[in-house]
Amino acid sequence: MECKNSKDINLEELKKQRVRLHESSFEPKEIYRGYADRSLYINLTNNEVKVKEISSDMKEKFTGGRGYGMKYLWDAVNPNTRWDSPENEIIIAQGPIGGITQYPGSGKSYVVTVSPLTGLPVDSNVGGFFGPLCKFCGFDALEIQGKAENDVVIFIDGDNNKVIIEEAPGECTNSHILAKTLTAMYADSEEDKMNVSVVSAGLGAEHTRFGILNFSHYDLRRKECKLKQAGRGGIGTVFRNKKIKAIVVKRSGIKGDLNNPHDLDTIIKLGIKLHREIYENDTKQCWMRVHGTTQLVDAMNAHDLLPVNNFQFGEHPEAPKIGKNSFEKIFDRSNVDGCWYGCTLQCAHGITGLEIKTGPYKGQKIFTDGSEYETLAGCGSNCGVFDPYQVSETNFYCDTYGIDTISFGTTVGFVMECYNRGIIDKEVTQGLDLDFGNWEAQMELMHQMARGEGFGMIVGQGIHRLKKLFVDKYGADKEFLHDIGMEVKGLEFSEYISKESxxxxxxxxxxxxxxxxxxxxxxxxxxxxxxxxxxxxxxxxxxxxxxxxxxxxxxxxxxxxxxxxMPSDNHLTDEPAKVPEHVENYIALYTAVTGNDFxxxxxxxxxxxxxxxxxxxxxxxxxxxxxxxxxxxxxxxxxxxxxxxxxxxxxxxxxxxxxxxxxxxxxxxxxxxxxxxxxxxxxxxxxxxxxxxxxxxxxxxxxxxxxxxxxxxxxxxxxxxxxxx
Amino acid sequence: MKIVATKPELCIGCKACEEACVKVLFKDTDTEKSAIVITELGDDKFDINVCNQCGECIEICPAQAIYRNKNGVVMIDGDKCVHCYACAGFCPTLSMRYHKEITGPFKCIACGACTRACPTGAIYMEEV
Known part of the structure; x- marks a missing residue:
């Protein structure tokens, strides 16, 4: 379901279209020393919902987060399970330290599923408020299995201890509208929107193998939903295949002690120390609070490590156009660009009023989170595109359509090289002139992915399958395609030239x-x-x-x-690459949360x-x-x-x-x-x-x-x- | 807006200000909980650290819990605060406080109690 503008949305009309499939209550549970020791299992085939206790053996062996995800998935699937088999699961899990508000970078969720690209278990990490809010509802992990018949929204209500599953035919599937719609629908007030987080994908995730999940959090100052991505491996594709339109969590009353840690005093002191380090050193080191990760474009370009034209080259004279100086002007930085409370590092900033030039939102001025390095390198330099506004639009559409910017950029770069070398022609591309640097053609591929049509949908299957198609159907040289197709195990490379390392x-x-x-x-x-x-x-x-x-x-x-x-004196340590003081911080944090020596x-x-x-x-x-x-x-x-x-x-x-x-x-x-x-x-x-x-x-x-x-x-x-x- | 202004050269380190502060803020006598902090530098010299109400913490707060009241004083809304302490790390003068017995960060509210307790005029209320 596509809609043009979030302003056109009538929440009451959407609610009337809902059909309730399941409603149940769960017992509230406080976290103890970082753990709820239970998970929420949902089977969408029969709408079974149950609270599962997490065994001491599982806790001891697999700790949390990706560990819980891997173990649940291991138990759920067999060697014949494919990404679209009903028994495949999507697991979203936190870890014991996750959710503390004091130490920067403590709000990550880890998502695990069998990947449509690789057929293997894939893990992807993501910020946004969903993970911590879900944990504070009393669940260390959310485990979703089965497939719904029609599009559903799952609502985990931590304020009233309920799980509700409803068919939701009316809502727009694309994330920048859907997240905003559902945040408004489930919040009681403007301020309450910070207590709501939405997981969603988009139309592109339905038709490609590299769909992503967007995890939202509400930015009170900009009055916008920011979206963070669990990007790798096609988790969004599995999500839409299960007919999940969105998962919504709501949990009010967030405070710094909800993990009920063993030693809050130490956590706060470590947190203040790192906040101060960032305050003092950011503009002497990485400039994250100013440039986000865009500064990596300049750094990689300077070291011949920036992928250019399908990883052929490592630098390009136009690369600075999509680097830090451009984005310093384009970003509307806020002092609160962290993706969970207390992250003052702020690796990503936003763009307000980006005027969209293509596709269904053409002519609109939108807010978008990012761009970040991998997107700039993958969708930018690797495809020969060096206009920061164009790459930012690519980034916006990838996010809202639920498409991985890394797999998209690496795959399109590969296709462009094949076109450039005459391995495929306009007959294959269905008329698209896929020369390096042709941003309009790149965007048309993306819109085709969202519409589920044309050569774009074929490209959306990823490099591994494209290589086979180009060899089998169009007579391409198998060995050459293997040499230039930047994938391993079926997953596309992230954006670094590794030739000299x-x-x-x-x-x-x-x-x-x-x-x-x-x-x-x-x-x-x-x-x-x-x-x-x-x-x-x-x-x-x-x-x-x-x-x-x-x-x-x-x-x-x-x-x-x-x-x-890094600490100012890190270079004087024995192993500066390990950042020993920060490793000590993490060891102390673990003990302070769990009470276990470490x-x-x-x-x-x-x-x-x-x-x-x-x-x-x-x-x-x-x-x-x-x-x-x-x-x-x-x-x-x-x-x-x-x-x-x-x-x-x-x-x-x-x-x-x-x-x-x-x-x-x-x-x-x-x-x-x-x-x-x-x-x-x-x-x-x-x-x-x-x-x-x-x-x-x-x-x-x-x-x-x-x-x-x-x-x-x-x-x-x-x-x-x-x-x- | 009135702030607590300082003349450290007049400070004798009696810490009457700290005692007055904790009494107002927490009805307590533990001066570790004072929003104004006197530090001995040696040679009978003292540093006086207290919030100058610059308001940089307002922008850094992710929960919009810090605000300027009608008198211009920077205040913390305890209901909204999520205890991340970004404000403490990012205070230019390191005047946002933490104490393990107090829930959430705290700071000078420019009540003037410390200035009234100071016997030497080393701290005083100043209109800025």
Missing amino acids: LAQQAGYGTANKGPQHDENWLIFMDMVRNQIPTFEDKAEALFYYPLFRTWFSIMGLCKLPWNDI SEEEMLRQSEKVYNLQKVFCLKMGKGLREYDYIPYRAMGPVTVEEYESRSERYDKHLKELVKIDPDGMTVEEKIKELRKYREAQYQTLLDVVYKRRGWTKNAIPTLERLKDLGIDYPDVVDVVKRFL
Whole structure:
């Protein structure tokens, strides 16, 4: 259902169209030391709703957040489950620290499902108020299974302890209107809107495999709903396939002690300390409060790391146009741009009055949250688009249609290169001139995705399926498409050039869900600062950082306040990349919330249980072995003559110094071949060392000893692993 | 708008101001809960830290719990406050207070009790 403008909406008319399918009450439950110890299960096939107790074993082994999501999903699905099978679940979970208001970055939700892109369990993190409000309704996790017959809205009413499921045919599906509509519908007053949060997708999520979920929170100053995205892996596609139009939560009376922590005093002191650090250091370090993540466009461009024209190149003279200086002028910054109470880091800002030039909202002036780095790089430079207003419109439509800006940008970049090289033509694109830089054509693809028609709908299936289509139907060179199609396991790459960082290549390749940087971001450590020169150093980083970063996902925390702001003396510490003082903060926070003694070693061990379960889960779903960790060669080095020649000095030097070959007299093609042989061998060697460090076999299978040591050697886990050993 | 103005060179460190402050704010005698804070710097010199009502905390509050009252004094609405303490970290003069026995941040309300208790005129109410 599409509608033109939120001003046209009549709430009473919409309410009249509702058909109630379920209403039930639940017992209120206070949180104790960060946990409610129960979850809310909803089955949309039969409208069954039940409150489930969370066992002490589950709590001990999987901690919360993504850990709970993975375990619930593991229990719910079998190897034949596909993303659109009714038994597939969407789990939205918080962690024990999530919801505290004092420490910046403590409002994250973690969403887990079987991905339409990869067929694997995918996890995606998201801000917005939904997670904390849901937790304070008395639930550590929300578990949704089954499929509704018609579009439904699920309402979790934490003020009256009720769950209501209603058919909702009237509401607009697109998120910027739907979130505003439902926030107004369920709030009692303007101020009460802050107590309401909406999870929604959009029309684009219905017709593509890379649908997202938007999590809203109301901005009292702008009087707008801000939207944060659980972007990766197509969770929004599953959401719309289950015919969920929205999930709404309401919980009033938010205060800083609702987690009922063991030691509130310590939490507040740690929070004030970090607020002060941000106050003093933001404009000396990352400038998040001013530029958001747009400053990364300039930083990546300066280091030859910004994807340009489908990851062919790492810099472009026009890149600053979509960087920090442009957005400093375009953003209407507010001092409260955090996505949960108390996040003063404020990584994203908004644009008010953006005039829309295309599609159903053409001519309207809208508010949009962002743009952020990944969108600017993916939908901007990677597609040859360097106009900040155009990319901001792409960002707006991706969000409201429920489309992942990363998968969209990476996929369209791939399609543009195929068009550019004559692999596909206008007959295939159904008339669209998909040259790099043609923003209007890019937007038409997106509107087609929302309408479920044309070449846009085909592109919306993602690179993995496009490669097969272009080879099978249009006679494309399979090997070349494999080299330039930036996907692993079916998921599109996030927006960093990894050609000169072997550690980042393996970080992308070995990431459980596919090539997303939230598991590893090692480029600066590896390439720029040369802090991890040996295979062993790299493997240690590829052991530590995925586990350290996983820990945020089981706690309900955001990664950014860990290292996008740092103590002034961080550079004097033994391991500045780890930001040791902040690691100490997190250890103290965990103890202060839960009352449990804690250490860095235990932190990694908590993560390792979840990480290894997810790895075995990938095996269970058929894509967990070493062969699925291979990456397209463009992520390792130059595929084409143009790429080589754009950095011939660097590559010639590598041939001389590393490969021990004199490039003089060799053709570019010969040089590419020799460099490739060397780099691919390096990658394979690194995989061996990484797997060993992680306690896995050479074929990337966790050993039975490792699983036993971690205490996750459940019979059904062991059965899966035994099949591959 | 009246604020508590300071002349630290006149301060003798008697802390009568702190005692007067906690009595008004919390009917208490624990000067750790005072909104005005005297710190000894050595050599009989003292720092006087108290809110100057600049209002930067109003903008940083995510719950819009901080406001200027009709007299221009920056106040905290305890019902709206979500206890994030962003105001405490972002106060330019570090004059927003926290004490573990007090729920939520607190600050000088420019009542003038401290200035009346000061024996030397080191603090006084000033119209700005």
